[in-house]
Amino acid sequence: xxxxxxxxxxxxxxxxxxxxxxxxxxxxxxxxxxxxxxxxxxxxxxxxxxxxxxxxxxxxxxxxxxxxxxxxxxxxxxxxxxxxxxxxxxxxxxxxxxxxxxxxxxxxxxxxxxxxxxxxxxxxxxxxxxxxxxxxxxxxxxxxxxxxxxxxxxxxxxxxxxxxxxxxxxxxxxxxxxxxxxxxxxxxxxxxxxxxxxxxxxxxxxxxxxxxxxxxxxxxxxxxxxxxxxxxxxxxxxxxxxxxxxxxxxxxxxxxxxxxxxxxxxxxxxxxxxxxxxxxxxxxxxxxxxxxxxxxxxxxxxxxxxxxxxxxxxxxxxxxxxxxxxxxxxxxxxxxxxxxxxxxxxxxxxxxxxxxxxxxxxxxxxxxxxxxxxxxxxxxxxxxxxxxxxxxxxxxxxxxxxxxxxxxxxxxxxxxxxxxxxxxxxxxx
Numbered sequence: 397x398x399x400x401x402x403x404x405x406x407x408x409x410x411x412x413x414x415x416x417x418x419x420x421x422x423x424x425x426x427x428x429x430x431x432x433x434x435x436x437x438x439x440x441x442x443x444x445x446x447x448x449x450x451x452x453x454x455x456x457x458x459x460x461x462x463x464x465x466x467x468x469x470x471x472x473x474x475x476x477x478x479x480x481x482x483x484x485x486x487x488x489x490x491x492x493x494x495x496x497x498x499x500x501x502x503x504x505x506x507x508x509x510x511x512x513x514x515x516x517x518x519x520x521x522x523x524x525x526x527x528x529x530x531x532x533x534x535x536x537x538x539x540x541x542x543x544x545x546x547x548x549x550x551x552x553x554x555x556x557x558x559x560x561x562x563x564x565x566x567x568x569x570x571x572x573x574x575x576x577x578x579x580x581x582x583x584x585x586x587x588x589x590x591x592x593x594x595x596x597x598x599x600x601x602x603x604x605x606x607x608x609x610x611x612x613x614x615x616x617x618x619x620x621x622x623x624x625x626x627x628x629x630x631x632x633x634x635x636x637x638x639x640x641x642x643x644x645x646x647x648x649x650x651x652x653x654x655x656x657x658x659x660x661x662x663x664x665x666x667x668x669x670x671x672x673x674x675x676x677x678x679x680x681x682x683x684x685x686x687x688x689x690x691x692x693x694x695x696x697x698x699x700x701x702x703x704x705x706x707x708x709x710x711x712x713x714x715x716x717x718x719x720x721x722x723x724x725x726x727x728x729x730x731x732x733x734x735x736x737x738x739x740x741x742x743x744x745x746x747x748x749x750x751x752x753x754x755x756x757x758x759x760x761x762x763x764x765x766x767x768x769x770x771x772x773x774x775x776x777x778x779x780x781x782x783x784x785x786x787x788x789x790x791x792x793x794x795x796x797x798x799x800x801x802x803x804x805x806x807x808x809x810x811x812x813x814x815x816x817x818x819x820x821x822x823x824x825x
Contacts, residue, residue, distance in 0.1 A: 411446070415443065419446075422471075426478050426479055433485060454546055455544065457470070457475065458541065460539035464481060497511060497529075512531070529547070552616055554599070555596065577704035581677075583676075634651060647671065652675070664694060667704075681787075696784060701778065714764060714815055719751040737807055749816060769802045772799075777794070802824050
C-alpha cells in the first residue's frame, strides 16, 4: 500500500485480495487488526479502513477511554465492538488520520471535520476507483473521539433497488418525471435519504436536463450534474446558495436539507415557478412534514400547491440468507400483522426468525432494505392542509386516501420473508 500523498491512500489489487482472504466476517477483522498492531501506523489504519469496507461498514468509531481506546464499526446500522488500542497506538492513529484529513494536528480542544480518499487500483491497467472517507473529531474526556464515515459509491443504486413495492415504484417514477413541484424525503440521520435522492437524480439526469445540487457536504460525486457545497463560514449557506442556483437556469434542484425559513421560502418559490425541487427534512413521518414546514414559517396556502409528494423512510435489516429459519408465527404476531395490514393473515403463516452465524457476525441479519410511506398532495389534500389539521388528522386522511404506513410496509416484507417482526418494530416503534 502506497500512502505518500497526503489526503489519499492508494491500494493495489494484490492488497485487496490478500485482505479479503483474511477478513470474511467480524472475527476475521479483529484477528487481522490485532496482527498488524506492531507494524507502522499507516498499515494499521489502512487495514482498519480496508477491513471495514470489505464488511460493508458505514462508519468507524475510534473512542478513547481511561485505559485504552475502543474501535467500533457500524454494520447494517448497528455498532459492533472490535479491537482495543493502547494509548500510544491511539495517539499515532489520531495524528495519521488528522494528517490525511487536513485537520490541525495541534488543535484538540474543538471539533474538526475533514475528508480523504482511498484510491483502489482495480487491475494491472491501473483503472482506479475512489472511496471517500469523511472524518470528524470531537474533544472528549480522555482524548479526541474520531468517526470516519465511509462514502462508498457502490451505495448509489437505481430506484428499482431501493426495496420498493411495485405500486410505490410506479408512483415514484411517475412523480420524478414531473417538471415542477417539491419532493421531500424525511427521516432521521442514517435512514437512507441521500441514497433515495441520488437514485432519483440518476434517473432524471440526461443531456437535456440541467440538474444542480447544493449539499452539506457533497457526499457522492455524480457525473452529468453540477454539485455545490455550502460554506457557512464564508456566508454561503443553503438559502443564498439556492438563490444563486436559481440564476443558473436549472430544471431540477437538490437541496441537501431545509433548515430555516429563508431556505423553505426559496425552495417553495422554485417549485412554484417551474422547477423540480428534491430535498430532505428531519421529521418522524410523512404527515409530520407539513407541521414542520409551518413551524419553519411556510404558509399553508403555499405548501399545498408547491409540494407534490412527501416520503418518509427507514432502513431495516434483512435476515441472513445463510442462517434464518422459517417458524410458524405466534397468534400475537398474526394479530399484529392483521391489525397493521388491515387484511386476513393465514393462521399458519411462517415468518423468518433471526438466528446468527459467522456469515452475519452472529446477528441473524445481513444487508438492509428500505421501508417507506408516501403521501401525495393532490387537490383534496391541498384543501385539507388549509384547515391546519393536526398531524394525526393529516396522517389519518393520507391513509384513507391509500397511503401505506412504514410499519405496514415493513410487515409486508415480513410476509415476503425478507425480515422479522422484531426488526420492523425495533425501527418503527
